[in-house]
Structure formats: C-alpha cells, structure tokens
Amino acid sequence: MRRGAKVLWAIVGLWLLATAAAAATDASMNLLRSVAVTDPHGTIAKVRRQLDDHDASLPPAQERALLWGMGTAAINANDDVALTESLLRLDNLANASADPVAAATAGFLRARHNIANGLGDSDGGGVSEALLAADKVLGHGDRQILVWARFQLCDAFALDEKADKALPACRQAESDYAALGDMYGVADALNDQGIALMSLERFRDAAIAFQRARARFRQAGAEELATMVGDNLAQVYLRMGRPADALPLSRASLKDELRAGRVSDSLFSSADIARAEAALGHPQEAYARIRQTVARARAAGIGGQLTDLLKSESELAEQAGQLKQALADVREILAFEHATDTPHLREMEAELEQRYAAREKELQIGQLERSNRLKDLQLKSAQIEARATQQQQRLVNLIVMLVVGALLAISLLLFQLWRGQRRHAAELLAQTLRDPLTGIDNRRAFQERALAMLDTCEVAAAHPHALLLIDIDNFKQINDSLGHPQGDLVLLTIAGFLSRHIDAACHLARIGGEEFAVLCQAYGHDAAMRLAEVLRQGVAGLALEGELRGLRVTISIGVAQFDGVRCHDLSSWMRAADGALYSAKSGGRDRVIAAAA
Missing domain, CATH: 1.20.5 (Single alpha-helices involved in coiled-coils or other helix-helix interfaces)
Structure with missing residues (x-):
C-alpha cells in the first residue's frame, strides 16, 4: 500500500527539542517525534539553526537524533536539499565517531526515500537498504535503539508491500513499544499493520488496525496524527464500498497536510477524495480533481507516486467518458515501467479501444431509442384523437x-x-374516576371498587378484607407555611411512594384533601398491620427535595377489617377505620391503630 506510509516513518519520538537545546542531553531517536510530521518545514529550519549554533559542542548521540528528525521532515516535505544535507552529516558522523547508530540512521533514511520514490532493490535498494541498516545496530546495548531499528524494518516491509514479512515484524514492534509504554510507537506499528493487511485485501482487519492506531494517537495526545491515519482508513472504506464514510476522513487529512506542507501525502489524500467523489456519482468532479493532483505530482517531481496517480487518473477518465486520456495515461505508466512497446501494452490499448467502440455503439443505440420514442408519441397522439x-x-x-x-x-x-x-x-x-393531582383513583372510584368487592366476594373468616385510612399529619401547617404548590408536591410524593409499596392485592385512592385509602381484598389482620407499618415508616423516611429539603412528613393510619359483624357494610367499615385513624391522630400522630374487632 502507498498512502501515509512515509509520513509515519517519522512518528518515533516525543516533541521538538527544548529552546535551550545547547544544554539538552536527550539523545533519543524520538527527539523530534511528531513535529517532523506536523511541521516538517519548521523542523528543518530549527534543526539547521541548532546545528549552526552548537555544531562543535553537540554530543554525537544528540547530533544524530537531530539529523534523523531533519531527514524524516525532509522526506515528508519533499525537500531533497535538506535530505541530502542530513545524509552527508550522518555519513561524516558515522566515519568520524565510528558510530554504527549514525550509519544505521543514514541507511534507514535512504531506504525510506527509495521506497517513497518507487526505487526497487535493483535501483539502489529499499528494503535491502533497511536490512543493511538494521544489521549495523544488531545487538546494540540500548533497548530504545533496538526497538527503533526493529520498527524501521516493519515500516520498510509494509511500504514495499511485502505483507508476509511486514505483519510479524510490525506485531513485534507493537509489543516492544507497548512494553516501553510508548503509545506513539504502538500507533505507528498498528498503522503499518493496517497497510500490510490492506495489501493482502483483508480490508475488515485493516480497518480495525487503522481504527486502533487512531485511538492510540489520540491517547497520546496526537490528534493531527490520528487525522492523518484517517486517510489510510478512508482507502479501506473505498475498497469496502463505503465512499460516504471515506470522503470526510480524506478531506480532514488533506487539510492538515496542506497546512503542514506535506506534499506527498496531500497528493494521496487528493486522489482518495477523487475516487470517493466518483463512487458517489460525480465522475466529472472526480476527473477534474485527479487531473489537478497529477499536475501537482509532476511539478513536485515525485516519480514514485506519479505511477499510482496515473492509474487513478486512467480509471476516472474512463468513468468520465475521456477514453483517449485513459489510454494516454496507460501508455505513460508503461513508459515509466520501461515497457513502451510490449504485448501487454497492445493488449491494454486494444481493450481500451474496444471499450471506446462499445461506448460509441451505446450512444448510437441511445439515439435510435430516442427516435423510436418520438414515433411512439406520434402514434399515441393519433390514437388519442381517434378515441375522443x-x-x-x-x-x-x-x-x-x-x-x-x-x-x-x-x-x-x-x-x-x-x-x-x-x-x-x-x-x-x-x-x-381519577384524582387529577396524583393520578390515582379518587373517592368515587374507591367507593365503586369497595362496593363491588363486598357485593361479589364472600368474607372468609381467616382472611377478611382490610381497609387502611391514611392521613398526612399537620398538612395544613405545610400549606400555610410553604404554600399550596409545595403542599401539592408533598401529596404527589406520598402518593407515588404509597403506589409503589402497596401489595398487588391492594388498591390506593385519594378520598379527601390529604386523606388516602388502601383497600386490600382477603387480607388478614396481621398482614394489614404489617403493610400499614411499612407505609408509615417509609413516609417518615422520605427525603424531600427543593424547598421541602429537610422537612419530615409523617402519616397516621387507621386499620379496620370487614368482618361481617361490626363492619357489615361500606358505611360501617369506613366508620371503624375512621375511628381508628382518629385514635392514631389524637394519640400523637405518626402511628398505626387498628379498629377494635
């Protein structure tokens, strides 16, 4: 796979070195981690000033870390002058100090540059250059250097589309970085795994890897890098037939790349946007965009990307009906591959010419169909006149x-x-039948339910019906001191509590201002007293809110059994329960009293 790969080579460190760099002692290869990606031009300028001001006093480890950051920034910014300067200084440092890490650093930069520009091993080496560089630090005593070198091999394999070698190397790099607690490195390795999986056309697995990489970059506070990986995810979405999901990811990535001056990556994002536009049914806009992108690649002299961009231009030109341009792009691609006059070229030319001829035939058929439709309309007009x-x-x-x-x-x-x-x-x-304030049964509903119960059910001696009359203690004081709205809120709160805590065999009703009744069918005396006590204690423990905060509300309850003797109808039953309630009120309130049998 192509996209974003060479950028992610640069994400191996923390921040731009401190302003007092002359006194800095950090020699980690991660010295210029994210700024080599997010601000490559600024990084090159700052490293040059650093080297000019402290050339003689910089330790070799500090100098090679600066040159690594400058070289990766140069590749990201397509600055060949800065890359050449970094390589020359690294070569001199390697020779003067017999420093294998400096030599490996130069080798990894050359490998990255060669792969980015489409140079194979026969042209100077991509993966082979990276292997030679890694060999120089094999067995190095610094674990950070070893992990860094292993990741460079993972990256080289992934970018050169050697997925079978990239996946185990990148998974090892992920494990190494996780052991070091380096979330940037973990994100780098996951991104390269996504690149390798995509080259194997394992798109679902690749999407998961890219999503995990974005999450790790965000975890490390590198939102711009998460956005950059988004264009890799966009390519996977395009392959999965999800252009609507891909388009915003590529646009966000392109915006950051143009701001940072990352020419190579911006070309990939522009091409991805064009492919998404074509998939969404806008072939002309897609073709115009890819034409602009190819022109930018030519102006930048990026040969490695130009071949891929020309392939995209050929596909989009064909979709836009520009078959001659599609054929010209194919010829230019083969010219890059040193195969101008080959059977393969003639086969591709013949295929495009056949497509062009087929397209012409489609146009002729379309014209004939329009002519036939016109004749049909004339015939229908005559038929309409005949059938007036x-x-x-x-x-x-x-x-x-x-x-x-x-x-x-x-x-x-x-x-x-x-x-x-x-x-x-x-x-x-x-x-x-419903109380308008609390939503529970009103007095009329209570009376109908009680009369129906007494009319249709015989009273069992063991389980006579129970009636609980409930009255809120000192309710008038609440209304007088806090106002009727707060009094209504107390009624609503208590009604809600009572509704939630009565048994399934019982029914609740509001039969007066602050008076409630609970009617329980076939309910024994002990069960009725237990229920009444539960309700009394629960109301006393209610925690009220707002203006009622801190207010303790209590209730008094009178309990009466319908025994068919003393309580033989609804009126006598109500009087017995009401008498018990009065005893509870006069006896100090906040208590339960049962009517005498």
Missing part, C-alpha cells in the same frame, strides 16, 4: 367512481368520528 368519444365515456365513469369514492370517504369519516366519540367518552369516564 371513448374519453367522454371514461369521464362519466370517472364521475361515478368519484361519487362512490366520496360516499366511502364520508362513511369512513363518520366511522372515525364515532370511534373518536367513544374514545373521548371512555377518557371522560376515566377522568371521573
């Missing part, structure tokens, strides 16, 4: 159908009105 009388009959039939349809519509409307009136009547009936 038939239209009159159809008009009569239509009027009849409209009348029938209107009658059906009126019938349906009347049915809807009747059903609405029934629903409204049912709602009105429900409202007459």
Whole structure:
C-alpha cells in the first residue's frame, strides 16, 4: 500500500527539542517525534539553526537524533536539499565517531526515500537498504535503539508491500513499544499493520488496525496524527464500498497536510477524495480533481507516486467518458515501467479501444431509442384523437367512481368520528374516576371498587378484607407555611411512594384533601398491620427535595377489617377505620391503630 506510509516513518519520538537545546542531553531517536510530521518545514529550519549554533559542542548521540528528525521532515516535505544535507552529516558522523547508530540512521533514511520514490532493490535498494541498516545496530546495548531499528524494518516491509514479512515484524514492534509504554510507537506499528493487511485485501482487519492506531494517537495526545491515519482508513472504506464514510476522513487529512506542507501525502489524500467523489456519482468532479493532483505530482517531481496517480487518473477518465486520456495515461505508466512497446501494452490499448467502440455503439443505440420514442408519441397522439368519444365515456365513469369514492370517504369519516366519540367518552369516564393531582383513583372510584368487592366476594373468616385510612399529619401547617404548590408536591410524593409499596392485592385512592385509602381484598389482620407499618415508616423516611429539603412528613393510619359483624357494610367499615385513624391522630400522630374487632 502507498498512502501515509512515509509520513509515519517519522512518528518515533516525543516533541521538538527544548529552546535551550545547547544544554539538552536527550539523545533519543524520538527527539523530534511528531513535529517532523506536523511541521516538517519548521523542523528543518530549527534543526539547521541548532546545528549552526552548537555544531562543535553537540554530543554525537544528540547530533544524530537531530539529523534523523531533519531527514524524516525532509522526506515528508519533499525537500531533497535538506535530505541530502542530513545524509552527508550522518555519513561524516558515522566515519568520524565510528558510530554504527549514525550509519544505521543514514541507511534507514535512504531506504525510506527509495521506497517513497518507487526505487526497487535493483535501483539502489529499499528494503535491502533497511536490512543493511538494521544489521549495523544488531545487538546494540540500548533497548530504545533496538526497538527503533526493529520498527524501521516493519515500516520498510509494509511500504514495499511485502505483507508476509511486514505483519510479524510490525506485531513485534507493537509489543516492544507497548512494553516501553510508548503509545506513539504502538500507533505507528498498528498503522503499518493496517497497510500490510490492506495489501493482502483483508480490508475488515485493516480497518480495525487503522481504527486502533487512531485511538492510540489520540491517547497520546496526537490528534493531527490520528487525522492523518484517517486517510489510510478512508482507502479501506473505498475498497469496502463505503465512499460516504471515506470522503470526510480524506478531506480532514488533506487539510492538515496542506497546512503542514506535506506534499506527498496531500497528493494521496487528493486522489482518495477523487475516487470517493466518483463512487458517489460525480465522475466529472472526480476527473477534474485527479487531473489537478497529477499536475501537482509532476511539478513536485515525485516519480514514485506519479505511477499510482496515473492509474487513478486512467480509471476516472474512463468513468468520465475521456477514453483517449485513459489510454494516454496507460501508455505513460508503461513508459515509466520501461515497457513502451510490449504485448501487454497492445493488449491494454486494444481493450481500451474496444471499450471506446462499445461506448460509441451505446450512444448510437441511445439515439435510435430516442427516435423510436418520438414515433411512439406520434402514434399515441393519433390514437388519442381517434378515441375522443371513448374519453367522454371514461369521464362519466370517472364521475361515478368519484361519487362512490366520496360516499366511502364520508362513511369512513363518520366511522372515525364515532370511534373518536367513544374514545373521548371512555377518557371522560376515566377522568371521573381519577384524582387529577396524583393520578390515582379518587373517592368515587374507591367507593365503586369497595362496593363491588363486598357485593361479589364472600368474607372468609381467616382472611377478611382490610381497609387502611391514611392521613398526612399537620398538612395544613405545610400549606400555610410553604404554600399550596409545595403542599401539592408533598401529596404527589406520598402518593407515588404509597403506589409503589402497596401489595398487588391492594388498591390506593385519594378520598379527601390529604386523606388516602388502601383497600386490600382477603387480607388478614396481621398482614394489614404489617403493610400499614411499612407505609408509615417509609413516609417518615422520605427525603424531600427543593424547598421541602429537610422537612419530615409523617402519616397516621387507621386499620379496620370487614368482618361481617361490626363492619357489615361500606358505611360501617369506613366508620371503624375512621375511628381508628382518629385514635392514631389524637394519640400523637405518626402511628398505626387498628379498629377494635
């Protein structure tokens, strides 16, 4: 795979060295981690000033770390002058100090440059150069250097599309960086795994790797790098047929790349945007964009990318109907591959010419179809004139159908009105049985339920019905001191608590201002007293909010059993429960009293 690869070579360190760099002692190869990517031109300028000001006093390890950052920034910015300067200084440092790390650093930079520019091993080496560089530091005593070198091999294999070698190397690099606690390095290794998986057309796995890389960059606070990896993820989405998901990722990446001056990466993002536009049904816009991108690549002299961009231009030119340009692009690609006059070229030319001829035939067929449609319209016009009388009959039939349809519509409307009136009547009936403040049964509903219970159910001696009358203690003081709205809130809170904590065999109703009733069918005396005590304790422990915060509200409860003797009808039953409630109130409130049997 191509995209973003050479940029991610540079993400191996922390921050731009401190302003007092003359006194700096950090010799880590991660010295210029993210700035070599996010600000390559600024990094080159700052390193040059650093080297000019402290050339003689810099330790070799510090100098090679600076030159590594400058070289990676130069590759990202397509600055051959700065890259050459970095390589010359590294070669001199390696020779003067017999420093194998400096020699390996120069080798990794050359490998990266060769792979980015499409140079194979026969042209000076890409992967082979990286292997030679890694061999120079094999067995080095500094673990940081070893992990750094292993990752460079992972990166080289991934960028050169040697996925079978890249995957184990990158997974080892991920493990090494995780052991060091380096989230940047983990993200780098995951990104390269995604590149390798994509070259194997394992797109779902590649998408997961890129998403994990973005998450690790964000975890390390490197949002720009997460955005950059987004264009790699966009390429996977394009292969998976998800251009709408790919387009915003590539646009965000392109914005950062143009701001940072990363020419090579911006070309890939522009090409990805063009492919997404074509997939979304905008072939002309896509073709215009890829043409501009190819022109920028030519101006920048980036031969390694130009071949891939020409392939994209050829595909998009064909989609836009520009088959001659598509053929010209194919010829230029083969010219880059030193195969100008080959059977392969003639085969591709013949294929494009056949497509061009097929497209011409499609246009001729389209013209013929339009001519036939015109003749059909003329024939239909004559038929319409000949059937003028038939239209009159159809008009009569239509009027009849409209009348029938209107009658059906009126019938349906009347049915809807009747059903609405029934629903409204049912709602009105429900409202007459419901307390408007608390939403529970009102006094009328309570009386109907109690009378139905007494009328249809025989009282068992072991389990007579139970009635609990509940009154809120000192409720008038609450209304007088806090106002009626707060009093209503107390009623709502207590009603809600009582509704949640009564048994399934019981029914709650509000039968007066602050008075509630709980009607329990076939409920023994002990069970009724336990339920009453639970309700009393629960209300006393309610934590009220707002203006009621800190207010303690209590209730008094009178309990009466319908025994068929003393309580033999609803009136006597209510009097017994009310007498018990009065005893609870007069006895000090916040208590439960049972009516005498």
